[in-house]
Amino acid sequence: MTTDNLSGEDFWNARYAxxxxxxxxxxxxxxxxxxxGLEPGTALDLGxxxxxxxxxxxxxxxxxxAVDISQVALDRAARQAAAxxxxxxxxxxxxxLGVSFPTGVFDLxxxxxxxxxxxxxxxRILRTAASAVAPGGTLLIVGHAAPPPWESDPHPGVHLPTPQEVLRSLELPDGQWEVQLCEEYERTQNDPQGRPATRTDNVLKVRRLRG
Incomplete structure (x- = not known):
């Protein structure tokens, strides 16, 4: 599927359809x-x-x-939640999320x-996400650290940041956050032929200190 002449919403609706x-x-x-290990409260799930x-x-x-750009995905998710x-x-x-963001602050x-x-x-979206964390709350960011091993540079020009780069990009004020995790990890995912392969991802977990 090509993204030419498709908005982000149209692309993801078509992808989920x-x-x-x-x-x-x-x-x-x-x-x-x-x-x-966290006390249940309010949570914001982005994407x-x-x-x-x-x-x-x-x-x-x-x-x-729970937020997504695709109404097709959201409708499907709502049915699953009801079930x-x-x-x-x-x-x-x-x-x-590049245009609008949910209101309020959240414990997670x-x-x-x-x-x-x-x-x-x-x-920019992740900086806005950090600003939506309530005092004492947690921001958890997980992302790909590399493309899947069965693809060779599938998206030229797309930079997959390290967890340290993600942390720096948040521009968190000194003394207001505690870094609890900032690391890469490996997991197993099946390739398109159903064979297990190793993916490298990264995780950043930071807690907003109570002022």
Whole structure:
């Protein structure tokens, strides 16, 4: 699929319309690993896709605002939330995050694999995400550190930042945040032929200190 002459919304709507399910339906590994130690409160899930992370959080007592650019994805996610019995705990909102952002502050702001094939002001979006973290709250950012091993430079010119670069780009004020994780990690993902392969991703977890 080409992105020529397609808006971000049109591209992602078409992408989600290709199949009944694009992603695995399981919550992201780092979310499952890092969130259980936090007291459930309000959460913001940026780029929620088909809703697996938001539904998992809602099932554990969080009240979630889940955001995506694709209404197709949001409608699918809402159906999954209803089937899981957590529809009343998730507010699904459509935003092109380069243009608009949910209002309010949150005890957890999560951005997993907030990458896009088209131009997206990711650094600016993540700085806005940091500003939406409540005092004592957590910002969790997970991203790809490299393209999949079965592809050779699939998107020339696209820079996948290191976790240290993500941290610097947030421009967090000194003395107001605690860095809890800033590292790369490996996970297994099947390639298009169903064979297991190793992916390298990165994680940044920071906590906003209470003033």
């Amino acid at each position: 290709e199949n009944d399910r694009i992603w695995s339906g399981n919550p992201n590994l780092i979310l499952v690993r890092e969130v259980p 929620c896709g088909e809703g697996a992370d938001a539904i998992w959080l809602a099932g554990r007592g969080w009240r979630v605002t 899981a019995g957590v529809a009343d705990r998730v507010d699904w909102q459509r935003h092109d 702001v999560s951005a997993h694999f907030l990458h896009s094939y088209e131009d997206m002001p990711r650094e």
